[in-house]
Amino acid sequence: MPEVKKPLLEVKSLTTSFRTDRGLVRAVDNVSFTIDHGQILGIVGESGSGKSMTSQSILRLIGSRKSEQVNGEVLFEGQDLLKLQERQMQKIRGKEISLIAQDPMTSLNPVYTVGNQIAEVPMIHEGFSKKNAWSKAIEMIKRVGIPSAEVRAAQYPHEFSGGMRQRGVIAMALAGNPKLLIADEPTTALDVTIQSQILELILDLRNETGAGIMLITHDLGVVAEICDQVAVMYAGKIVEKASVAELFSNPKHPYTQGLLASLPKLGDKTRLTPIPGQPPNLHHLSSGCAFADRCPFVMDKCRSVQPALKKEQTEHQVACHLVNEEGGDENQ
Amino acid sequence: MKDTWKRFKQNRFAFVGFLFIALILVVALFAKWIVPYDPYFMDSSSPLTSPNGQHWFGTDQFGRDIFSRILYGTQISLKVGLIAVGFSLFFGTIIGIVAGYFGGKIDQVLSRITDVLFAFPDILLALVIMAILGPSLTNLMIAIGIVYTPIFARIARGAVLSIRDSLYIEAARSMGVNSFQIMLRHILPNSLAPLIVQVTLSFAFAILAEAALSFLGLGVSPDTPSWGIMLSEAKDWMEISWWTAIFPGVAITLAVLSFNIMGDGLRDALDPRLKNER
Amino acid sequence: MFTYILRRLLIAIPVLFGISVLAFFMVRLVPGDTVTAMLGTNYNEAQAEILRQKYGLDQSIIVQYGLWIMNVVKGDLGISSLTNEPVFDILLTRLPITLELSFISILFALLIAIPLGTIAALKRNTPVDYGASFFGMFGISVPNFWLGTLMILYLSLHLSWLPSSGFVPLSDGVWANIKTMIMPGIALGTSVGAVTMRMTRSSMLEVLGEEYMKMAKAKGVTNSRLIWKHGLRNALVPVVTVLGIQAGYLLGGSIIIEQIFSLPGIGQLALQAISNRDYSLLQGTILFIASAFVLINLAVDIIYALINPKIRYS
Numbered sequence: 001m002p003e004v005k006k007p008l009l010e011v012k013s014l015t016t017s018f019r020t021d022r023g024l025v026r027a028v029d030n031v032s033f034t035i036d037h038g039q040i041l042g043i044v045g046e047s048g049s050g051k052s053m054t055s056q057s058i059l060r061l062i063g064s065r066k067s068e069q070v071n072g073e074v075l076f077e078g079q080d081l082l083k084l085q086e087r088q089m090q091k092i093r094g095k096e097i098s099l100i101a102q103d104p105m106t107s108l109n110p111v112y113t114v115g116n117q118i119a120e121v122p123m124i125h126e127g128f129s130k131k132n133a134w135s136k137a138i139e140m141i142k143r144v145g146i147p148s149a150e151v152r153a154a155q156y157p158h159e160f161s162g163g164m165r166q167r168g169v170i171a172m173a174l175a176g177n178p179k180l181l182i183a184d185e186p187t188t189a190l191d192v193t194i195q196s197q198i199l200e201l202i203l204d205l206r207n208e209t210g211a212g213i214m215l216i217t218h219d220l221g222v223v224a225e226i227c228d229q230v231a232v233m234y235a236g237k238i239v240e241k242a243s244v245a246e247l248f249s250n251p252k253h254p255y256t257q258g259l260l261a262s263l264p265k266l267g268d269k270t271r272l273t274p275i276p277g278q279p280p281n282l283h284h285l286s287s288g289c290a291f292a293d294r295c296p297f298v299m300d301k302c303r304s305v306q307p308a309l310k311k312e313q314t315e316h317q318v319a320c321h322l323v324n325e326e327g328g329d330e331n332q
Numbered sequence: 333m334k335d336t337w338k339r340f341k342q343n344r345f346a347f348v349g350f351l352f353i354a355l356i357l358v359v360a361l362f363a364k365w366i367v368p369y370d371p372y373f374m375d376s377s378s379p380l381t382s383p384n385g386q387h388w389f390g391t392d393q394f395g396r397d398i399f400s401r402i403l404y405g406t407q408i409s410l411k412v413g414l415i416a417v418g419f420s421l422f423f424g425t426i427i428g429i430v431a432g433y434f435g436g437k438i439d440q441v442l443s444r445i446t447d448v449l450f451a452f453p454d455i456l457l458a459l460v461i462m463a464i465l466g467p468s469l470t471n472l473m474i475a476i477g478i479v480y481t482p483i484f485a486r487i488a489r490g491a492v493l494s495i496r497d498s499l500y501i502e503a504a505r506s507m508g509v510n511s512f513q514i515m516l517r518h519i520l521p522n523s524l525a526p527l528i529v530q531v532t533l534s535f536a537f538a539i540l541a542e543a544a545l546s547f548l549g550l551g552v553s554p555d556t557p558s559w560g561i562m563l564s565e566a567k568d569w570m571e572i573s574w575w576t577a578i579f580p581g582v583a584i585t586l587a588v589l590s591f592n593i594m595g596d597g598l599r600d601a602l603d604p605r606l607k608n609e610r
Numbered sequence: 611m612f613t614y615i616l617r618r619l620l621i622a623i624p625v626l627f628g629i630s631v632l633a634f635f636m637v638r639l640v641p642g643d644t645v646t647a648m649l650g651t652n653y654n655e656a657q658a659e660i661l662r663q664k665y666g667l668d669q670s671i672i673v674q675y676g677l678w679i680m681n682v683v684k685g686d687l688g689i690s691s692l693t694n695e696p697v698f699d700i701l702l703t704r705l706p707i708t709l710e711l712s713f714i715s716i717l718f719a720l721l722i723a724i725p726l727g728t729i730a731a732l733k734r735n736t737p738v739d740y741g742a743s744f745f746g747m748f749g750i751s752v753p754n755f756w757l758g759t760l761m762i763l764y765l766s767l768h769l770s771w772l773p774s775s776g777f778v779p780l781s782d783g784v785w786a787n788i789k790t791m792i793m794p795g796i797a798l799g800t801s802v803g804a805v806t807m808r809m810t811r812s813s814m815l816e817v818l819g820e821e822y823m824k825m826a827k828a829k830g831v832t833n834s835r836l837i838w839k840h841g842l843r844n845a846l847v848p849v850v851t852v853l854g855i856q857a858g859y860l861l862g863g864s865i866i867i868e869q870i871f872s873l874p875g876i877g878q879l880a881l882q883a884i885s886n887r888d889y890s891l892l893q894g895t896i897l898f899i900a901s902a903f904v905l906i907n908l909a910v911d912i913i914y915a916l917i918n919p920k921i922r923y924s
Binding site (some may be wrong): 344351444445447449450451452454455457459460461463464466536540543544547548550563566567570571572574577578580581582585588589592593594 | 624625628629632636637641679705706731744748750752753755756759760762763767843858862863865866869870880882884892896897900901903904910
């Protein structure tokens with residue numbers, strides 16, 4: 001890839017905080033990453049790790065209320081989305097960047113037909129007439145692999161099965177030909193066979209359109225299947241970032257190692273080892289590493305000093321005192 | 333229970349309602365000693381005096397002190413509320429629990445009767461019952477009581493249905509506890525929360541209904557210091573004496589408002605899930 | 611959809627039957643004798659007997675009900691003993707006034723309730739929301755007859771803007787008619803508006819938290835389209851059912867409001883029937899009002915099904 005070309009999305013030091021009754025919570029803490037055209041970045045973490053908050057901060061679905069604050073930079077093709085007016089942002093959403101949400105059962109409006117909801121995208125973004133928008137909706141429904149599209153378009157969401165609805169949501173997300181697709185746990189609510197169909201569909205669409213994709217998931221299996229790059233989040237921070245091959249063959253952060261160890265392997269009869277302990281409460285974070293309480297290799301330093309995300313090797317970054325110190329020694 | 337009280341107190345709006353109800357209660361209990369004038373005394377020398385230092389709320393067409401009559405009016409309103417709501421609560425709960433617990437034919441019949449009663453507007457039903465029973469305070473309370481019985485029956489029935497087949501009722505049944513005891517010991521306490529809320533809200537309805545029926549001249553006897561009667565009489569005089577029409581209405585509104593906001597506050601306190609949606 | 615309507619109709623029929631039984635027997639329990647009331651000072655036993663035979667009052671009460679209900683089904687509600695006109699005709703001449711009053715009340719209620727409820731939900735926990743909540747509480751607490759009295763006091767007696775009472779038929783001029791209907795409409799509509807506003811607010815709050823609202827925003831729809839197209843359409847589904855229940859309140863409230871403003875509608879008719887011990891008229895009026903309530907709610911259920919796709923197709 002030529003160096004001069006700007007990345008599709010460059011997130012720099014994104015920090016999202018909420019004011020709550022019990023104090024300030026940093027749901028996303030100093031997160032940085034980039035996504036190139038045609039690239040799929042997986043963001044992995046447990047629920048509450050801030051991965052969904054990251055995607056919603058990028059689309060500025062949060063940040064409009066007084067109690068919410070989003071800082072940092074979200075450079076989309078070089079333009080900082082956080083600095084845009086709400087009106088300009090409305091032109092980005094659905095047209096340049098689309099969202100596929102987690103639960104297809106609730107992400108479609110129950111009182112409008114699926115076709116109507118897909119058609120709305122070209123109508124608001126490209127000024128399509130009702131009639132043209134409707135044919136576009138049917139075209140999109142065909143494209144995501146729903147049979148008898150004309151009939152389906154005129155049906156309401158509750159007449160669709162879960163997998164069909166998620167296809168409908170994807171059709172809606174793609175109707176504006178976005179350059180970036182944010183898929184927030186797109187398969188979590190679906191059963192396994194449907195899951196792989198949906199992932200395949202997303203892969204196909206990437207190959208066709210060359211869109212960049214940010215895939216949020218708690219499932220490392222999904223990451224292995226379709227992602228190029230992966231970032232692991234824990235308690236609002238990215239703790240490790242690498243290419244998929246690198247991360248799976250050479251996980252550095254104890255949390256990543258734990259995640260991988262709890263992943264079932266083909267033919268392996270030994271019991272899975274889950275990570276002991278609970279994810280930390282964001283209200284009571286210590287000054288040190290958030291993973292310290294659950295980490296098998298915890299050191300004194302971990303409890304007082306926060307480890308920074310450092311470049312361990314090219315394209316492999318880790319935030320861990322254990323790894324960073326060793327790495328530092330090697331480099332000297 | 334402690335949590336409920338704590339949540340209720342935190343809701344300042346509802347707490348003010350509660351305090352105001354307490355005030356009404358105190359006034360009703362001690363009206364005899366705190367009224368500045370005898371509410372029935374007709375001072376023919378000063379009819380329709382506008383509000384002044386002696387008569388804070390002015391006097392009516394017979395020279396009776398409106399402030400004193402309003403204070404006495406708390407007794408009528410509370411009495412009607414207590415007895416009418418007590419009536420509906422007692423009979424409604426029994427009907428509802430029986431219907432819900434036994435189900436089948438009994439439930440069908442009782443539920444249909446409830447549906448039929450619901451089809452009659454409150455005021456119309458109360459009017460017809462009053463016409464049957466004849467005008468008097470007791471009959472008024474019975475009429476209002478009958479009108480609101482179906483609401484309690486429906487709530488109690490719903491509460492029973494939601495727990496009838498739960499494990500602990502089954503356990504009690506299998507241990508040979510009889511139906512009556514099960515209803516009294518297990519089912520009734522579990523229906524309490526929605527019933528308490530409905531009692532508070534029905535108090536507000538009952539006060540309004542008494543005022544409305546008295547206003548139409550079908551309630552209590554005309555010399556009674558009832559807020560509804562006072563408003564009804566004021567119609568003929570308000571052209572020259574606005575105060576006769578203002579103060580009784582304010583009294584009704586404040587009393588009803590207090591019970592309504594307390595009922596709302598209680599509902600939120602008893603069922604925090606409703607309040608904390610999202 | 612068809613089976614849904616059919617099912618609702620089948621539920622309504624026994625209720626309507628129950629209403630007729632209750633209307634008939636309740637009225638018969640009212641003490642006082644129509645015949646005595648009709649004859650007044652000219653009462654004599656022979657005259658009374660003739661009248662009893664004429665109105666079928668000499669037969670057993672069950673037979674009387676049977677005869678009555680058979681006639682009711684044919685559209686014959688009997689003859690008013692007071693005016694000697696068919697009850698059905700009296701009801702028909704009174705109906706338009708009550709309908710107009712209800713229409714104005716609901717219109718007033720909706721014009722306030724839906725925008726206010728929506729805005730209150732959007733501006734949750736701000737002064738606007740508290741103001742709306744207060745209006746909601748006040749509206750359900752203030753007696754409609756006092757509100758009517760206050761308006762007469764201020765708008766008629768003090769400012770002389772509107773006539774304090776009396777009815778001008780639409781045929782005598784639209785504006786003159788509306789002038790007589792504004793105050794009663796507002797007096798009756800305030801509490802309906804308050805209840806509907808509270809329902810709209812809580813329903814809208816629920817909708818605002820829904821995932822599909824986030825998705826619609828992520829599609830790039832403007833804020834106003836998000837609220838008024840995606841949000842309100844969903845929020846109104848439960849609001850419609852509340853309106854059906856409010857119809858009962860309107861019918862009951864019209865009894866008092868029509869009395870205060872001297873509007874010759876159904877509500878006033880009910881009061882007249884009670885005070886004159888006019889059996890047939892009272893039975894007919896009660897039956898009419900209660901049946902209207904059941905039928906309105908039937909209609910509301912059908913509308914509910916129409917705007918709620920989940921029911922429409924199941």
